[in-house]
Amino acid sequence: MITHPDVMHFLAHNPALSVSALEAEARLPKSTLAKAVAGDRVLNAKHLSALFPVLVKYGFKEHRSSEARVISVINHKGGVGKTTTVINLGCGLARIGKRILVVDMDPQGNLSQSLGVDNPEAQVVDALLHKGALPLVSIMPNLDLAPSDLELAFADLELVQTVGGMNRLKNALRPLRKNYDYIFIDCPPALNIFTNSALVASQGCLITLQPEASAMKGLNKLFDRIYQVQEDINYELHIEGVVFTMVDRRLKLHQDMMQDVINSLKNFRIFHTFIRSNVTIKESQVAQQDIFSYDENSNGAKDHMSLAQEILTTV
Numbered sequence: 001m002i003t004h005p006d007v008m009h010f011l012a013h014n015p016a017l018s019v020s021a022l023e024a025e026a027r028l029p030k031s032t033l034a035k036a037v038a039g040d041r042v043l044n045a046k047h048l049s050a051l052f053p054v055l056v057k058y059g060f061k062e063h064r065s066s067e068a069r070v071i072s073v074i075n076h077k078g079g080v081g082k083t084t085t086v087i088n089l090g091c092g093l094a095r096i097g098k099r100i101l102v103v104d105m106d107p108q109g110n111l112s113q114s115l116g117v118d119n120p121e122a123q124v125v126d127a128l129l130h131k132g133a134l135p136l137v138s139i140m141p142n143l144d145l146a147p148s149d150l151e152l153a154f155a156d157l158e159l160v161q162t163v164g165g166m167n168r169l170k171n172a173l174r175p176l177r178k179n180y181d182y183i184f185i186d187c188p189p190a191l192n193i194f195t196n197s198a199l200v201a202s203q204g205c206l207i208t209l210q211p212e213a214s215a216m217k218g219l220n221k222l223f224d225r226i227y228q229v230q231e232d233i234n235y236e237l238h239i240e241g242v243v244f245t246m247v248d249r250r251l252k253l254h255q256d257m258m259q260d261v262i263n264s265l266k267n268f269r270i271f272h273t274f275i276r277s278n279v280t281i282k283e284s285q286v287a288q289q290d291i292f293s294y295d296e297n298s299n300g301a302k303d304h305m306s307l308a309q310e311i312l313t314t315v
């Protein structure tokens with residue numbers, strides 16, 4: 001009927017609903033729902049059946065799509081953890097048993113290289129230019145990659161000039177969505193045709209931010225772009241939230257910057273999990289491995305698994 005993740009997902013997407021009012025209306029013991037939202041407890045069958053009619057009243061629909069949710073990982077800047085998030089969130093969810101596709105939309109091809117795919121023969125650009133099927137490489141159980149390299153960069157102009165060029169990725173993903181639970185698109189560090197194509201193809205976008213002095217710079221442009229795509233092309237697109245990456249909580253600068261971002265982005269969700277700065281993550285990428293295969297006990301592995309759990313229960 002309704003599951004704990006369904007409730008978390010519904011509440012995350014309806015932030016105007018009061019948790020305490022819902023709790024009271026469903027006659028749940030005080031704080032039950034608040035604790036569940038904070039990640040401190042899981043709702044049991046009794047709670048769920050009491051909540052179900054209340055949430056239906058506020059717009060809950062029983063059947064979530066059985067097709068993959070497509071999520072772009074985006075920031076106009078480079079070096080803020082987009083590719084790292086796609087790799088390790090993807091691998092984390094695959095390890096939990098979710099079927100994951102990761103798509104490399106950055107001509108730098110870092111995602112593909114980090115997953116051990118150099119110079120891919122068939123790649124995303126072929127599907128975009130020739131409307132063929134998206135080429136898939138199996139990386140591990142439950143995890144496939146649609147790879148790219150520098151070839152993608154040369155498609156830029158052709159895609160811009162082609163009628164409907166921006167829809168090509170969306171169309172290429174359509175037949176694949178039924179085969180996966182989540183599809184993550186790794187975006188380039190620019191608001192170009194590749195990022196636009198990713199946003200057009202997505203139901204959600206996840207923004208990675210490194211809490212450095214320049215974190216907020218240009219963020220307005222990024223939000224403007226997302227709103228533009230939402231308004232003109234893809235009304236489904238939802239900003240899932242902001243994930244802080246490469247955080248060193250001992251640094252006052254990082255603490256201050258995170259607080260600044262939280263204050264400035266009051267209307268957006270900031271994920272509870274933040275990814276600590278961890279040299280093992282860098283090492284794992286040089287070794288062309290995900291963080292779990294490289295060092296399961298590292299902070300990097302723990303943080304990405306925690307993010308995977310947070311995504312799973314709320315996105």
Ligand SMILES: Nc1ncnc2c1ncn2[C@@H]1O[C@H](COP(=O)(O)OP(=O)(O)O)[C@@H](O)[C@H]1O
Pocket residue numbers: 077078079080081082083084085110189245246247275276277278279281282283285300
């Ligand atoms: N949490 C982290 N701790 C330490 N290094 C990191 C972390 N996340 C990413 N890196 C490193 O920072 C660099 C940039 O990260 P990357 O994910 O490629 O950013 P983007 O895709 O936004 O350009 C890479 O060398 C990566 O290994």
Ligand SMILES: [Mg+2]
Pocket residue numbers: 079082083084106110111186187
């Ligand atoms: Mg990258």
